[in-house]
Amino acid sequence: MSSNNPSTDRVVIIGGGPGGYEAAHVAAQLGAEVTIVDSDGIGGSAVITDCVPSKTLIATAEVMTEVEDAAELGVSFVDPEGDQAARVVVDLARVNARVKELAAQQSADIQRRLERDGVRVVRGRGRLSGPQQVVVELADGGSETLAADAVLVATGAAPRTLPSAQPDGERILTWEQVYDLTEVPESLVVVGSGVTGAEFASAYLALGIPVTLVSSRDRVLPGEDADASAVLEQVAVRRGMNVLSKSRMESVTRTGDRVTVTLTDGRTVEASHCVLALGSVPKTHDLGLEEAGVRVDEGGFIKVDRVSRTSARGVYAAGDCTGVLMLASVAAMQGRIAMWHFLGDAVAPLDLKKVSSNVFTAPEIATVGWSQQAVDNGEIEAEVVTLPLAGNARAKMQGVKDGFVKLFCRPGTGIVVGGVVVGPRASELIHPVSLAVAESLTADMLAHAFTVYPSMSGSVAEAARRLHRF
Structure with a gap:
């Protein structure tokens, strides 16, 4: 990228989270001159204080759950002296030290990728001073004005608090x-x-x-x-x-x-x-949005269309600050779509009915596409089948008794339009259902794909077989 080339598109991104850094990769790939203005650390809350840390903590919790259930599988724990069961405890200081270390490593990895792509990272707080200009209060003091052909606002959100429930950071x-x-x-x-x-x-x-x-x-x-x-x-x-x-x-x-x-x-x-x-509140205060002609809703979220455009020409927005769907994957896709659209590449508008999501509880809950509530409310006509995991051979081997696979398909065509998986690693098991929804596959197509025996994924194919109609 050469800043001396007058024909090079200049992209300025405010915020270094998934919406920001994924947009930067796309823009750099398509030949733009890209600058990220970041105040919280590359990776944003998703990497530094939210997704990566919480799922790292949850990974430790999963091990504890497996240890707790190990006796059923014939595994017991004894102390060095002999026959008394050892007590399994967690060292939270070590767990949290590992959480922070992994978050820092992930942030550094993303920064290196950006540098490799030629993206300039500016430390400071950016705000719009018009639809094509960003003023940065530099972290080291002073300010810098950045001209832009397009601006992407990806500032994220922060935890919501109440006057009657103020955090003190200790208790x-x-x-x-x-x-x-x-x-x-x-x-x-x-x-x-x-x-x-x-x-x-x-x-x-x-x-x-x-x-x-x-x-x-x-x-x-x-x-x-x-x-x-x-x-x-x-x-x-x-x-x-x-x-x-x-x-x-x-x-x-x-x-x-x-x-x-x-x-x-x-x-x-x-x-x-x-x-x-x-819940969360958008970090959209004092960004110069109103002066630039960017509309926000009553909650402060930036209003965008399905290709991430705001109401101001040349200004896009992505991620939690838009309130569209607060997932890192959605933020990343919004950012990519914004750059594909601005830089003239092929682009498909964001389709929330193809977004897969997961709740990392024990058991996990993964979903994609249309929901049971939508079916019950008459928003879409669909056939539904629910298959408990308790009958799955692999689940029995692993001592899994809770959970199920649920599929929704259109009557007549048999096209899969949604699904729910509840169980261990549901975040992985949802993928074949997500592919079916994204590509409009039929339940028969999903059923006819080979699965390993024994495997949890066998229940996805079995549920699809139960949706077969002559």
């Missing part, structure tokens, strides 16, 4: 602050039963911590498949989690080394620590 924590813990909490309250709350509650329960989950809704994971969330809640309660449904938090206060969560009905829950999982 009352957001999900970005939990990795500073060096001692295992004596007990824990998680406020919020969405994806983030459910994941942390499940992980810390597996690490041997007594957990109370405060849910304002009638079930955990209200946005997920109802059958899937029912399985998760049953497993969590069986393993000792205290789930308080239809319980809205009023306030969270700390006295010494104790935290009290007060509910709107007057009940209180005490613990040594509290994790707040109250």
